[in-house]
Amino acid sequence: MKYFPSIQHIKYEGKDSNNMFAFRHYNPDEIVNGKPMKENLRFAVAYWHTLVNDGSDPFGGSVNNRDWIHNDPMETAKNRVYANFELLEKLGIEYFCFHDLDIAPTGESLLEFHKNIDEITDLIQLEMKRTGIKVLWNTANMFTQKHYINGAGTSPNADVFAIAAAQVKKGLDICKKLNAKNYVFWGGREGYETLLNTDMELELNNLARLYKMAISYAKEIGHEVQFLIEPKPKEPSKHQYDFDATTTLAFLYKYGLEKDFKLNLEANHATLAGHTFEHELRVSRLNGVLGSIDANQGDLLLGWDTDEFPTDLMSSILAMYEIVENGGLGTGGINFDSKVRRSSFEMEDLFLAHIAGMDTLARAYKIAVKLKEDGFFDNIIKERYESYNTGIGKDIVSGNCDLKSLSEYALKLKNNDIKNPSSHIEYVKSKLNDYL
Numbered sequence: 001m002k003y004f005p006s007i008q009h010i011k012y013e014g015k016d017s018n019n020m021f022a023f024r025h026y027n028p029d030e031i032v033n034g035k036p037m038k039e040n041l042r043f044a045v046a047y048w049h050t051l052v053n054d055g056s057d058p059f060g061g062s063v064n065n066r067d068w069i070h071n072d073p074m075e076t077a078k079n080r081v082y083a084n085f086e087l088l089e090k091l092g093i094e095y096f097c098f099h100d101l102d103i104a105p106t107g108e109s110l111l112e113f114h115k116n117i118d119e120i121t122d123l124i125q126l127e128m129k130r131t132g133i134k135v136l137w138n139t140a141n142m143f144t145q146k147h148y149i150n151g152a153g154t155s156p157n158a159d160v161f162a163i164a165a166a167q168v169k170k171g172l173d174i175c176k177k178l179n180a181k182n183y184v185f186w187g188g189r190e191g192y193e194t195l196l197n198t199d200m201e202l203e204l205n206n207l208a209r210l211y212k213m214a215i216s217y218a219k220e221i222g223h224e225v226q227f228l229i230e231p232k233p234k235e236p237s238k239h240q241y242d243f244d245a246t247t248t249l250a251f252l253y254k255y256g257l258e259k260d261f262k263l264n265l266e267a268n269h270a271t272l273a274g275h276t277f278e279h280e281l282r283v284s285r286l287n288g289v290l291g292s293i294d295a296n297q298g299d300l301l302l303g304w305d306t307d308e309f310p311t312d313l314m315s316s317i318l319a320m321y322e323i324v325e326n327g328g329l330g331t332g333g334i335n336f337d338s339k340v341r342r343s344s345f346e347m348e349d350l351f352l353a354h355i356a357g358m359d360t361l362a363r364a365y366k367i368a369v370k371l372k373e374d375g376f377f378d379n380i381i382k383e384r385y386e387s388y389n390t391g392i393g394k395d396i397v398s399g400n401c402d403l404k405s406l407s408e409y410a411l412k413l414k415n416n417d418i419k420n421p422s423s424h425i426e427y428v429k430s431k432l433n434d435y436l
């Protein structure tokens, strides 16, 4: 069965097209920065939002029209596989990402869940062969089921830790079976509700133990994979241990895991942490851990994770600029961890939303490359930090100074000698707007 019979393969028609089902900015074969756009961007569909989400929110039930829902959960799971591949093929998206719980029903026990996963991943494998579509990353959902009320790797209950370990083991088996190059950990409940009853030290030690077990299991089964941690400060936990890129880096260094992990950064999680997305990407890039991104956007007037499709051009440009500076994302890509709004409940909205996100990011990427070529930021920065290229500044950065020699130098200065030029930042922002 076809789930989107009226929709054809989405084509690039240029910016003046009025066809809703066409790309206006994303031309997959256009060469930019030495590579086709589809390779620069490596888009992925998030299974949970696109195939599973029913549009419900805390104030209202399911609203999405989805033809793949069947009375038998295994039938629904199979239908979703076909719908997924049809959608990706028609959008020309080459990757998708999923949690174990997205693809198969959990059944009555972990054993039954694993059997269901085996059956569904067989089907996924066939569809992957047929279409050439790949898995960007998979992950274990260790936050939805009842036993994870207090976390998974950080649960105070050792049985729960064991179940989490079993889920990660299976996750890595699937990762190998489907030849995914990345495996993600997102710890929605790896955090706490109150410190009154929390042994933070044991919880963090245990989380590191779980990660180390994952690294050694991947080696044991001979699957070369890039592990990724996805930071998020809160929601559902009040405080999540992987709060933001900086906090996660401190954790990785403390436990000697910095060589084995990179980060998967999400725009909306940056917002929740009180950062811009480009801040999280910059911190990661400078520390060599910018691995992959979850593209979406939040709403600054709402305090939660709204996971909207990215349509804000300026923030997308600043994000893409970091990716350009990073020389791409290696084995990672751009996963649309985005969901259609509750009012966009038709099946075709899944196409329109992805097209909007792809067009926005393609446009942003091309502008980011132009900014780099023009030396827009490079020139500003070069000028701003000029004082470190000669004289005392050069001595500071080459390590030739100490407090004594600097004090000697400073004591000779008069207040009037210190020249801080204006940043003219309003002009800079206005010039940046010219790129839109």
Ligand code: XLS
Pocket: 099, 139, 184, 186, 230, 232, 266, 294, 305, 337
């Ligand atoms: C939730 C997270 C989650 C991860 C994968 O807020 O974004 O969906 O990306 O577990």
Ligand code: CA
Pocket: 230, 266, 294, 337
């Ligand atoms: Ca995410």
Ligand code: CA
Pocket: 266, 268, 269, 305, 307, 337
């Ligand atoms: Ca999210």
